[in-house]
Amino acid sequence: MAWVSALGFVVVALGLISRFAKLPRTGLELTLAAVLVGIAGYVWQGSPTQAGSPVEAKDKGFVPPNVALRASRAATANNYGDAAKVAEFADTLDRMGLTREGVIAVKTAMRKDPDNVELWVALGNTLVAHGGGTLSPAAEFAFQRGAQLSPEHPGPPFFMGLALANAGRAEDAGQVWRGLLARTPKDAPWRADLEARLTAIGGMPEPQAPEAKLGN
Numbered sequence: 001m002a003w004v005s006a007l008g009f010v011v012v013a014l015g016l017i018s019r020f021a022k023l024p025r026t027g028l029e030l031t032l033a034a035v036l037v038g039i040a041g042y043v044w045q046g047s048p049t050q051a052g053s054p055v056e057a058k059d060k061g062f063v064p065p066n067v068a069l070r071a072s073r074a075a076t077a078n079n080y081g082d083a084a085k086v087a088e089f090a091d092t093l094d095r096m097g098l099t100r101e102g103v104i105a106v107k108t109a110m111r112k113d114p115d116n117v118e119l120w121v122a123l124g125n126t127l128v129a130h131g132g133g134t135l136s137p138a139a140e141f142a143f144q145r146g147a148q149l150s151p152e153h154p155g156p157p158f159f160m161g162l163a164l165a166n167a168g169r170a171e172d173a174g175q176v177w178r179g180l181l182a183r184t185p186k187d188a189p190w191r192a193d194l195e196a197r198l199t200a201i202g203g204m205p206e207p208q209a210p211e212a213k214l215g216n
Contacts, residue, residue: 050053067167083113087122099130120146121155135163154190165201174203181205 086109106123113119124142128135143163146156157180162174175213177198184191198204 065067070206077079082109083116083118083122086123087118087125090122090126094126095128099126103130106185115149117146117150117153118147121159124156124163127205128166133166135167135169139163153201154184154188158190161197165197170201170203174198176200178205179202 012035066152086106090102090106094106097205103123103126106119108125110116110119110123114213120142124139127139127142129141140160143156147160150156157176161173161176161180164170164176177194179200181191181194183195195204
């Protein structure tokens, strides 16, 4: 039965790769190899017929980055083009638990387009997911590199703040998000989401009192 499930997973993975990845042949081979190795390891060592034993998460506040990522990308990034498809493919791998393969897919795409801000954001998110919610130095560098390439792009600070918040670093997340909010236009489609997240962590800036008018 495990092999049947594994075969079905391979078919799904192949369909996702052909639809979203559009990677070079070498990248496709590496990604597929990684997926197959992961499946083989599960079938060999896994015990799908045994009763489950759920383990309570240590940090109840952690929200996998891909959950918020899918809901927020429409407002903070370009949903068209190869970079968006690679990012979506990496998200899909992350949801399947194949976070290492997600990192491989993004890095492979970056060989062709190393200065794409959306790919750097995707790399940061996949590295966070691969680390179980930890903002590693590599993930932080990815977000910072994206911000350097496109200082006005909301993606790098938005998702770096999300990673910080998920890691329990609310004060640091608030600092990053407040900086983004300060330069976000009033009618920006991501502003409401950003304000809601700042409010949730208690980081929303206090409204400035109107200046008192001097009497004649």
